Amino acid sequence: MAKASDLLEQAAARRDLAxxxxxxxxxxxPEDRERLRAHAxxxxxxxxxxxxxxxxxxxxVPPASIVSGATHQVQQQQQQQQHTEPKVADPADPKRRP
Structure with a gap:
């Protein structure tokens, strides 16, 4: 799907062609003039x-700043959860072997 800015660029290009x-x-x-004016x-x-x-x-669509701000907030929440979750010892961890 095209972005709004892309659509506006296309519109400006069409107006320029017109x-x-x-x-x-x-x-x-006169005959060709009318055809070209109709095309315009x-x-x-x-x-x-x-x-x-x-x-x-x-x-x-919300502005990009809102979307990127929300993405940043979600990333912060995920990082906080990673730091607060209890770590379970991995039985396959070579450090735990006698």
Missing amino acids: RRARRLAESLS EELEGEATELEGQAAYMADK
Whole structure:
């Protein structure tokens, strides 16, 4: 699944292509101009859709700082548990052999 930032980059690229298409359209015949303008509109529509998807994802996914903070907290808890758990002697430990 793409990240919101990836979707926004794709949207920006589509808008850039739409701008270029409109500029190029000015130098074409009327028939070609209309086709290229229609394509530019399609690109704009795709960009709008991608931005909407990115906004939806941004609302549903917590910011990376929260996720990484939660991960760090879980790691700390695991380390604390490792230090507080009683150690059981391992019968296969060579130090215990007479």
